[in-house]
Amino acid sequence: MLHSLKYAFITTVKNKNTFVWTFIFPIALSTFMFLSFGNVYKDELVMNSIPVAVEEGVEETQISVQNFLEGAKQSNGDPYFVVSVLSKEAAKEALENGDVSAIVTTEGLTPTVVVNGNDFKEEIVITAMNEYLKYKKTIDDITADIIKNGIAVESGAGVAPEEMTPEKLAEAEAAILAKIAEAETDEQFFNETSLAKGPQNIYNNFFYATFAMGCLFACLGAVNLTDKLMPGRTPLSGRLNICGTSKLKMVISQMSVNLLVVFAAQMGAYFYMRLIGIELTDDILAVAGILLAGASFGISLGVLIGAIPRLGEGAKVGIGVGVTMLISFLADLCTTGIKDSIERNMPIINRISPAALISDSFMTIYVYDDYDRYFRNLITLVVMAVVITTIAIFILSRSRANKMMLKT
Amino acid sequence: MEYAVEVDKLVKRYKELVALDHFDMTIREGEIFGLLGPNGSGKTTTVNCILSLLKYDKGEIRVFGREMKPSDYELKKQIGVVFQEVAVFDELTVRENVDYFCGLYVSDKATRKQYVEDAIRFVGLENYEKFVPGKLSGGLLRRLNIACGIAHKPKLIFFDEPTVAVDPQSRNNILEGIMKLRDMGATIVYTSHYMEEVEQICDRILIMDKGRAVATGTAEELKNMTKNRETITLETDSLGEEDLKVLRELPHAYDLKYEGGLLSISYSAGRNNLVRVVNYLQEKDIAFTNVHSKVPTLNDVFLEITGKELRD
Ligand SMILES: Nc1ncnc2c1ncn2[C@@H]1O[C@H](COP(=O)(O)OP(=O)(O)O)[C@@H](O)[C@H]1O
Ligand SMILES: [Mg+2]
Numbered sequence: 001m002l003h004s005l006k007y008a009f010i011t012t013v014k015n016k017n018t019f020v021w022t023f024i025f026p027i028a029l030s031t032f033m034f035l036s037f038g039n040v041y042k043d044e045l046v047m048n049s050i051p052v053a054v055e056e057g058v059e060e061t062q063i064s065v066q067n068f069l070e071g072a073k074q075s076n077g078d079p080y081f082v083v084s085v086l087s088k089e090a091a092k093e094a095l096e097n098g099d100v101s102a103i104v105t106t107e108g109l110t111p112t113v114v115v116n117g118n119d120f121k122e123e124i125v126i127t128a129m130n131e132y133l134k135y136k137k138t139i140d141d142i143t144a145d146i147i148k149n150g151i152a153v154e155s156g157a158g159v160a161p162e163e164m165t166p167e168k169l170a171e172a173e174a175a176i177l178a179k180i181a182e183a184e185t186d187e188q189f190f191n192e193t194s195l196a197k198g199p200q201n202i203y204n205n206f207f208y209a210t211f212a213m214g215c216l217f218a219c220l221g222a223v224n225l226t227d228k229l230m231p232g233r234t235p236l237s238g239r240l241n242i243c244g245t246s247k248l249k250m251v252i253s254q255m256s257v258n259l260l261v262v263f264a265a266q267m268g269a270y271f272y273m274r275l276i277g278i279e280l281t282d283d284i285l286a287v288a289g290i291l292l293a294g295a296s297f298g299i300s301l302g303v304l305i306g307a308i309p310r311l312g313e314g315a316k317v318g319i320g321v322g323v324t325m326l327i328s329f330l331a332d333l334c335t336t337g338i339k340d341s342i343e344r345n346m347p348i349i350n351r352i353s354p355a356a357l358i359s360d361s362f363m364t365i366y367v368y369d370d371y372d373r374y375f376r377n378l379i380t381l382v383v384m385a386v387v388i389t390t391i392a393i394f395i396l397s398r399s400r401a402n403k404m405m406l407k408t
Numbered sequence: 409m410e411y412a413v414e415v416d417k418l419v420k421r422y423k424e425l426v427a428l429d430h431f432d433m434t435i436r437e438g439e440i441f442g443l444l445g446p447n448g449s450g451k452t453t454t455v456n457c458i459l460s461l462l463k464y465d466k467g468e469i470r471v472f473g474r475e476m477k478p479s480d481y482e483l484k485k486q487i488g489v490v491f492q493e494v495a496v497f498d499e500l501t502v503r504e505n506v507d508y509f510c511g512l513y514v515s516d517k518a519t520r521k522q523y524v525e526d527a528i529r530f531v532g533l534e535n536y537e538k539f540v541p542g543k544l545s546g547g548l549l550r551r552l553n554i555a556c557g558i559a560h561k562p563k564l565i566f567f568d569e570p571t572v573a574v575d576p577q578s579r580n581n582i583l584e585g586i587m588k589l590r591d592m593g594a595t596i597v598y599t600s601h602y603m604e605e606v607e608q609i610c611d612r613i614l615i616m617d618k619g620r621a622v623a624t625g626t627a628e629e630l631k632n633m634t635k636n637r638e639t640i641t642l643e644t645d646s647l648g649e650e651d652l653k654v655l656r657e658l659p660h661a662y663d664l665k666y667e668g669g670l671l672s673i674s675y676s677a678g679r680n681n682l683v684r685v686v687n688y689l690q691e692k693d694i695a696f697t698n699v700h701s702k703v704p705t706l707n708d709v710f711l712e713i714t715g716k717e718l719r720d
Contacts, residue, residue: 234495243513
């Protein structure tokens, strides 16, 4: 095993083109992005308040949303949003005319956001409403807690469960809502949320996306290496296929070296981004965890694609690029809006889509501070990588070629 | 009798083309077995099927009595292959290449070191250990290719046309090496379209054509399969009908041609055929030059069985 590892390492490092590109590519990409919108990091950006329409609907929801949005203040004290409460039709018209950037519908207890475009104003409304949902969930949890256990409400009157009456419950809820609303309407709440950093934070998504893409594109190198292990590809693959070492060993050692190189390149890119002034999380261990898990996934994907029988290397690389682009697209790495729409319609995809998991993991540590979710994301990635690799090795160790790709 | 390789009614198609057509072959332990056939006759296909690199449509293959499968790594450990094309890592030096491939079979470090040195010495690349393949000439590359295939001291070694496009010196070096490996106990499968080589080093030979085994045996046995034992040719201008009649009646002669001053007589057996011809011409005081006596070659065997020349 050590022997295989050693030579996998030597051949990888000596293969200068691939090796150098693995390192240069993420750095070039982040430099490019930084030059494109790096100015948001330099200026303390203050923007005009964003007009938002809140649709008339369930009154409770409507007021709650309105309070929430109006309470959001920028660092100079200006509000983030100008809220107008409109009828359904008027709101629709306002959005179409461009009078408002977004509509928040309040037909049920859970508000939804409708936007017309995807520049950073819409992004901010969406981010704010995501925060709202989190905040509402906190309230719901507390309420549920009250119903279950009974608590001492702020007024001081202790209420035991058996003494709970509908009136007292309503009173307690009102007290808590008032308390939370009070807390949230001052800047303190927003200072703790992603909104506090304004547009910077939205642009950070792009940098997180470069990591996610870097991890996924590692599959191309793995496609290449695995293709070389398929019988019939080259004289060298013939020799590797008749040798007395199992495919399991060969694949694992090759993947380990590949993982090490990709991981080093991605970490390099991380330090580089911080060096040029992009504000990323400084929890290096957490970043390393994401990049390791992400790169494992990307590489295992490449190994599986490389192990597809009967396809030439070009076709496999094509599939690798296609799959990577699709995954990236679904996770909003290239555009915005798709991920949200998936979240609303088929959230399961976002729970297993590797690119979404990678960029979400960055958000969990940088924005949400939610380590349960962080570990859940990482474990999902690693489990998927192990399953994919197992399938690939199963195929590899049984495959024979239909024909040799050699000149005879 | 222990068989190293048994191939039974092997059929391999590439789309419409039937590359192997119910091909049979048995190789005994300890022999150099020659697979002789023109280009495209299916030698490489046979070897790749035996090695389980290629799928085949029908038939059975056993190596040392076991069915050969891609995942039978124990069996694979006993096999070495020298492919027709050079199969080494361009990024590694000569020594690293040999060490790498040897290490895929031999995990004990000390043993491996010894084996690698043996292999490098065996092919005479001691002075090139630190070279990368790109810096080696064609002949030296072939030798490296051999070292990579045999360094783990396998019991069964396949050589697929190892001498094609190799200078005469390297070629002799390779042929001698193969005989030495046999003498050290290995079983060798040697494919070639050069009959001289096959005749020179192989203990037994299988002649193949269009994916079929057309004849098997030692070189002697194969030659005995043809009617022709000897052909005598000479040049003379002054033969008459009378002379030709006498010559045609000589013992063992079965065919005679006389055209443009060139006489050619085929014999089905016998010694002293040449002496009888020469004696007769001397008796009649007929002048002649350029006398040749030709015994049959494998090419003649091939020609007689398939109706075409072995060479390209
Ligand atoms: N990859 C391939 N695709 C299609 N036909 C092939 C392929 N490889 C070999 N063949 C055909 O199979 C036949 C046998 O080829 P091969 O085994 O290479 O012969 P040899 O090694 O004796 O020269 C030839 O007719 C050749 O054209
Ligand atoms: Mg061949």
